[in-house]
Amino acid sequence: MVNKPESRVIVVGGGLAGLAASIRIAESGVPVDLFSMVPVKRSHSVCAQGGINACNDVARQQGYSEYQHFDETIYGGDYLADQGPVLEMANWAPRVINLLDRMGVPFNRTGEGFRDLRLFGGSLFKRTHFSGATTGQQLMYALDEQTRRFEAEGRVTKYEFSEFLWPIVEGDGENKRCVGIVAQDMRTMQVRAFRADAVVMATGGCGLVFGKSTNSVMCTGGAASRCYQAGAWYANGEMIQVHPTAIPGADKCRLMSESARGEGGRVWVPRTAGDNRKPADIPEGERWYFLEEKYPGYGNLVPRDIATREIFDVCVNQNMGVDAGNQVYLDLTHKDPEYLTRKLGGIMDIYEKFVGDDPRYTPMKIFPAVHYSMGGLWTKFTPGSYRPNAQHGLHKPGQVPPIDGEIGRGMSPGAHDNAMTNIDGLYAFGEVNFAYHGATRLGANALLSCIFDGLFCGNSVVNFVTAGAPSERPAASLDQRLFDECVSAEQGKVDRLLQSVDSARAADEATNPYRIAIEMGEEMTAACTVVKTGERLTKTIDKLAELRERYASVCLGDSATWTNQSLSFTRSVGDMLILAEVIAKGSLQREESRGSHYRLDFPERDDERFLKTTIAEFDPAGTGPEAHRLTYRDVDTTLVKPRPRTYGRVDAKAEPAKAKAPATAGAAS
Amino acid sequence: MSAVHVPSETERIANRKKAKPGRTVRFRIKRCAGHGKPASWEDFDVVTEPGMNVISALQRIAANPVTSEGSRTTPVVWDSGCLEEVCGACTMVINGRVRQSCSCLVDEYAPEAGDVITLEPMSKFPVVRDLWVDRQRLFHSLKRAKAWVPIDGTYAAGSGPKESPDRQGTRYALSECMSCGCCLEACPQFTIEDDDAKWDESFIGAHAISQARLFNLHDTGKRLESDRLEALASKGGVSDCGNAQNCVKVCPKHIPLTESIAAMGRAVTIHRVKKFFTSKK
Ligand SMILES: Cc1cc2nc3c(=O)[nH]c(=O)nc-3n(C[C@H](O)[C@H](O)[C@H](O)COP(=O)(O)OP(=O)(O)OC[C@H]3O[C@@H](n4cnc5c(N)ncnc54)[C@H](O)[C@@H]3O)c2cc1C
Ligand code: SF4
Ligand code: SF4
Ligand code: FES
Numbered sequence: 001m002v003n004k005p006e007s008r009v010i011v012v013g014g015g016l017a018g019l020a021a022s023i024r025i026a027e028s029g030v031p032v033d034l035f036s037m038v039p040v041k042r043s044h045s046v047c048a049q050g051g052i053n054a055c056n057d058v059a060r061q062q063g064y065s066e067y068q069h070f071d072e073t074i075y076g077g078d079y080l081a082d083q084g085p086v087l088e089m090a091n092w093a094p095r096v097i098n099l100l101d102r103m104g105v106p107f108n109r110t111g112e113g114f115r116d117l118r119l120f121g122g123s124l125f126k127r128t129h130f131s132g133a134t135t136g137q138q139l140m141y142a143l144d145e146q147t148r149r150f151e152a153e154g155r156v157t158k159y160e161f162s163e164f165l166w167p168i169v170e171g172d173g174e175n176k177r178c179v180g181i182v183a184q185d186m187r188t189m190q191v192r193a194f195r196a197d198a199v200v201m202a203t204g205g206c207g208l209v210f211g212k213s214t215n216s217v218m219c220t221g222g223a224a225s226r227c228y229q230a231g232a233w234y235a236n237g238e239m240i241q242v243h244p245t246a247i248p249g250a251d252k253c254r255l256m257s258e259s260a261r262g263e264g265g266r267v268w269v270p271r272t273a274g275d276n277r278k279p280a281d282i283p284e285g286e287r288w289y290f291l292e293e294k295y296p297g298y299g300n301l302v303p304r305d306i307a308t309r310e311i312f313d314v315c316v317n318q319n320m321g322v323d324a325g326n327q328v329y330l331d332l333t334h335k336d337p338e339y340l341t342r343k344l345g346g347i348m349d350i351y352e353k354f355v356g357d358d359p360r361y362t363p364m365k366i367f368p369a370v371h372y373s374m375g376g377l378w379t380k381f382t383p384g385s386y387r388p389n390a391q392h393g394l395h396k397p398g399q400v401p402p403i404d405g406e407i408g409r410g411m412s413p414g415a416h417d418n419a420m421t422n423i424d425g426l427y428a429f430g431e432v433n434f435a436y437h438g439a440t441r442l443g444a445n446a447l448l449s450c451i452f453d454g455l456f457c458g459n460s461v462v463n464f465v466t467a468g469a470p471s472e473r474p475a476a477s478l479d480q481r482l483f484d485e486c487v488s489a490e491q492g493k494v495d496r497l498l499q500s501v502d503s504a505r506a507a508d509e510a511t512n513p514y515r516i517a518i519e520m521g522e523e524m525t526a527a528c529t530v531v532k533t534g535e536r537l538t539k540t541i542d543k544l545a546e547l548r549e550r551y552a553s554v555c556l557g558d559s560a561t562w563t564n565q566s567l568s569f570t571r572s573v574g575d576m577l578i579l580a581e582v583i584a585k586g587s588l589q590r591e592e593s594r595g596s597h598y599r600l601d602f603p604e605r606d607d608e609r610f611l612k613t614t615i616a617e618f619d620p621a622g623t624g625p626e627a628h629r630l631t632y633r634d635v636d637t638t639l640v641k642p643r644p645r646t647y648g649r650v651d652a653k654a655e656p657a658k659a660k661a662p663a664t665a666g667a668a669s
Numbered sequence: 670m671s672a673v674h675v676p677s678e679t680e681r682i683a684n685r686k687k688a689k690p691g692r693t694v695r696f697r698i699k700r701c702a703g704h705g706k707p708a709s710w711e712d713f714d715v716v717t718e719p720g721m722n723v724i725s726a727l728q729r730i731a732a733n734p735v736t737s738e739g740s741r742t743t744p745v746v747w748d749s750g751c752l753e754e755v756c757g758a759c760t761m762v763i764n765g766r767v768r769q770s771c772s773c774l775v776d777e778y779a780p781e782a783g784d785v786i787t788l789e790p791m792s793k794f795p796v797v798r799d800l801w802v803d804r805q806r807l808f809h810s811l812k813r814a815k816a817w818v819p820i821d822g823t824y825a826a827g828s829g830p831k832e833s834p835d836r837q838g839t840r841y842a843l844s845e846c847m848s849c850g851c852c853l854e855a856c857p858q859f860t861i862e863d864d865d866a867k868w869d870e871s872f873i874g875a876h877a878i879s880q881a882r883l884f885n886l887h888d889t890g891k892r893l894e895s896d897r898l899e900a901l902a903s904k905g906g907v908s909d910c911g912n913a914q915n916c917v918k919v920c921p922k923h924i925p926l927t928e929s930i931a932a933m934g935r936a937v938t939i940h941r942v943k944k945f946f947t948s949k950k
Contacts, residue, residue, distance in 0.1 A: 024823055039808065041848055042756040101829035104818040104887045106841040113831040132841060137755050141844060145817035152812050187797055216750045250718045251725035251771075252752045342838075350753050353772050354720070356685055455823060506741055507733075514732035557734060558743045562703070563798035565746050566731065 007465040007474060008033060010181055010196035012164045012223060014040025016447060017430025018202030019143035020454020026155040028462040033194060035159045035183055037218050041144045044204050044216035048136020049347055050259035051118060051128035052447040054093030058117065064125040066091045073445060074640045076122040076303050077438020078595035079611060080236065082636045084383050085435045088411040089452045096451050097129050103142040107131050108343065119262040122303045122442040133257055133346035139447060161186040163568055164223045165490045167199060167230050167426055170482055176231065178426035179475040180483060182490045187563050191491045193483035197470035198425045198461050201227060205373040205431040209576045209583065211521015213370035214246055214255040224377055224432050225575035232421040234616045235378035235434040238586035241441055241596050242529050243371035244307035245330050247355055253369030254354055256330060256347055258443040261300040263343050265332045267291050269320050279329055279363045290314055297648035305440045305596040306647060308368040312530045322365055331363035370529060372446065374437040374596065377428035378615055382415030409639065416464040419457035424469060427461055429453035439595025497567055501559040511555040513570040516547050524580055528587050533600045537588040544581050545624040551577060582616045585628050590614060607642055611635050673764040673787050681777040688776035690719045695737060696726060697787045698745055704795035704863060712737040723770040724749050724759060747800040754921060757849030761800050762789040767854040767919055791854045795863045804850050809868050810877035813900050818890040830888035843883040845922040852876050852916035852926060858909050872909040875916040879929035898940040907933050
């Protein structure tokens with residue numbers, strides 16, 4: 001071909017997943033256009049506190065292995081994750097850590113100068129690497145610095161304060177291919193099309209659907225919802241993680257990382273309800289360490305869904321909460337204050353700043369809050385090769401078969417479709433990718449999945465643009481009409497919102513976007529978090545339909561044609577309502593309990609019917625809940641066979657005590 | 670403007686104890702349609718809730734933007750992200766002093782009904798709108814300082830250099846800088862510059878000097894030490910610092926900025942001397 005235009009890749013999102021992808025792709029010689037609503041350095045990933053998991057030499061000598069990390073992740077996720085990608089991720093984890101180490105991440109060190117390790121939920125081995133209690137921030141900065149290096153060399157172009165509005169897709173049915181995006185500059189409000197041979201969505205989670213969560217303000221899930229509305233499938237939406245330990249606030253719930261328990265923090269309430277002595281005055285024998293009692297093996301470090309349900313049960317059903325409220329103690333006061341500063345300084349500061357007490361001397365009061373979405377855009381992968389019978393820790397991923405016979409395990413490095421959605425050329429990395437965490441994510445596995453996606457599946461993107469469909473039909477060669485049409489469609493939506501400004505209706509709560517968002521958050525938190533029931537979910541679906549109807553005549557508060565934040569927020573409310581419906585409908589139809597999804601009316605796991613991925617497909621012609629067509633796909637469980645997920649609970653027969661009412665996480669006392 | 674007051678730590682603790690939820694507090698907000706456009710003040714009354722911070726007050730105002738005089742206006746524009754003081758987005762000038770608005774608790778600043786809190790955008794960066802400013806220059810300084818470790822590439826190549834816990838501690842403390850810009854707002858030597866062509870020669874800022882130190886402390890990062898010192902030795906570098914030490918007082922992350930400035934000042938001097946002798950050969 002003569003004058004073949006240079007291929008380009010768009011990465012939407014500059015959190016850990018987006019930055020890792022940008023670096024890997026740019027390094028491979030393909031220029032990257034990086035879009036983010038905030039300067040990438042301020043992305044939500046900076047909030048991550050506790051750490052990042054990987055097998056390591058010390059753990060290995062104690063009997064741990066990459067395979068065990070994989071097994072824990074599958075068991076933690078209650079078998080809902082396809083095993084190929086998880087296996088590959090666990091195998092690559094040590095390399096991810098090494099790379100971050102080379103980039104200068106100040107990981108905590110042992111006396112001798114090696115990387116220190118801490119315990120984390122769902123494992124009995126120390127396999128979590130950390131940088132104080134601001135690990136996410138430190139990893140982000142390392143990747144941000146490398147991205148800046150590529151930016152300085154002209155290989156990455158940043159579009160910050162730029163909002164992704166729509167994926168540009170050419171073709172129909174099976175032949176659909178993503179060839180660019182429409183984005184809006186959040187300052188000038190200009191709507192523009194950008195061409196690309198592949199688009200990587202790395203836009204994070206959707207905590208704001210639940211109003212208050214531990215997430216940052218831009219975690220609306222709006223971008224994922226727009227891809228979904230444009231034809232990408234959304235998987236396991238109902239799998240929402242509620243973190244056991246957060247401090248409720250007026251604007252968000254601030255997380256107190258699992259690392260607090262990893263470093264020895266103990267969860268307890270007074271044995272006698274209504275005991276209002278100061279915690280320090282309550283003798284050891286009169287404290288109820290309910291997690292340690294029920295789970296002698298894992299103790300305070302059971303996975304999050306379990307800890308959350310237990311705390312919820314103690315507070316809501318047994319009325320044993322501290323000060324008769326929805327709160328329990330998370331106690332670190334038995335540890336040396338200096339040790340706490342060194343290992344957990346970041347969260348100690350947050351607690352002190354926002355609550356006013358010093359957790360080194362006073363037990364923290366915490367309650368569960370919405371934290372993470374295991375669900376996300378559905379993605380594919382090409383199975384790779386793996387030796388399941390090899391001794392733990394010895395196998396090498398990505399080896400060319402035949403190695404010991406078995407083909408079809410792990411992921412095939414560089415295969416074009418790894419982490420690709422059902423639309424060719426549209427990828428999903430990081431939290432917005434549903435692939436790794438099944439029905440519950442283990443602590444410190446998210447950062448890993450983000451960076452693993454960026455590096456490992458980044459290669460897939462490069463191979464796709466250089467050798468796949470774009471090499472035949474580069475986006476740069478396509479007719480301008482398609483791009484113009486997409487821009488006018490989006491501009492039309494913007495104009496309609498701007499025209500909705502109406503001083504006569506301004507005070508009307510029914511069509512106020514902020515009001516609609518609050519009602520959505522309250523409804524979703526009440527019905528779709530810790531404990532769900534069919535009856536309650538049916539009401540939620542009605543409520544969401546009502547909100548969608550009100551949203552149809554939403555009234556914007558600002559007609560400015562520049563820097564109009566209300567416009568961006570209002571637009572995302574519409575997109576969040578769509579995701580909320582996917583989450584609620586998925587919850588209603590999954591008539592079983594698995595991981596974070598607990599149905600009071602179906603308290604058992606039902607592998608027969610539901611060892612399956614929920615796939616939602618959007619029908620633009622459908623109205624209300626009818627717009628979402630749910631189908632179920634089998635999950636691959638060839639390596640780790642499903643077993644009961646009890647975490648050694650001592651009264652394993654007595655099922656989780658009967659919950660009274662649907663949960664209201666994050667709305668403590 | 671009536672004089673408003675930044676409460677000391679003891680006052681903040683006391684205020685928190687006496688503040689009652691449900692009181693009405695006044696926010697006096699500087700509004701501005703963009704850089705170079707005239708600014709004006711608008712007052713908003715907000716009913717407090719337990720644990721309320723400035724951001725949640727702004728959220729209430731955005732939902733129903735009616736001024737204290739009862740006239741409907743446009744929602745105030747501001748920047749925020751994490752809401753827990755780790756992303757640096759929400760920096761603004763509150764009661765005359767620069768800080769993060771997410772960690773600014775209304776009870777601590779306005780314990781009595783009728784108390785006033787003033788919010789202004791930072792003055793050292795061009796206003797985008799209202800309280801939102803454009804801090805690109807701050808990131809540009811990080812490019813000048815080559816604030817990165819020059820790794821070979823992202824493919825597996827073993828672990829990084831071993832490091833003592835002490836060294837890790839020093840680097841970690843420096844690495845917590847969240848690019849919030851407080852140190853620049855407070856610095857008398859750092860003045861607003863909206864022409865990005867001039868950024869390479871205007872004062873680089875305390876944050877970037879400190880980042881240069883951070884990367885010079887890393888075994889691989891050191892490879893770029895002389896480039897960094899060269900940048901700090903040139904126009905707008907470390908010698909522009911007048912040692913007023915305002916920066917360190919406002920840094921929310923307690924970055925030892927004056928220590929970094931002193932260390933880099935010395936390193937630049939040694940670098941100059943070395944260069945003088947080597948260029949003579
Ligand atoms: C408080 C907290 C603590 C955590 N601690 C840990 C931990 O210790 N260990 C662990 O493994 N995990 C942890 N997690 C989870 C983990 O932090 C996240 O899952 C992860 O950071 C997500 O990264 P990401 O790259 O997918 O997305 P994000 O970091 O959320 O980044 C999303 C990016 O997309 C951009 N974006 C979004 N929408 C648009 C749009 N429409 N247009 C343009 N750009 C857009 C944003 O600007 C941003 O740059 C924690 C999470 C929270 C909330
Ligand atoms: S010490 Fe230097 S950088 Fe800091 S405020 Fe003073 S002049 Fe500015
Ligand atoms: S040094 Fe401190 S004040 Fe300056 S940008 Fe960094 S965190 Fe903010
Ligand atoms: S919003 Fe992140 S620092 Fe305030």
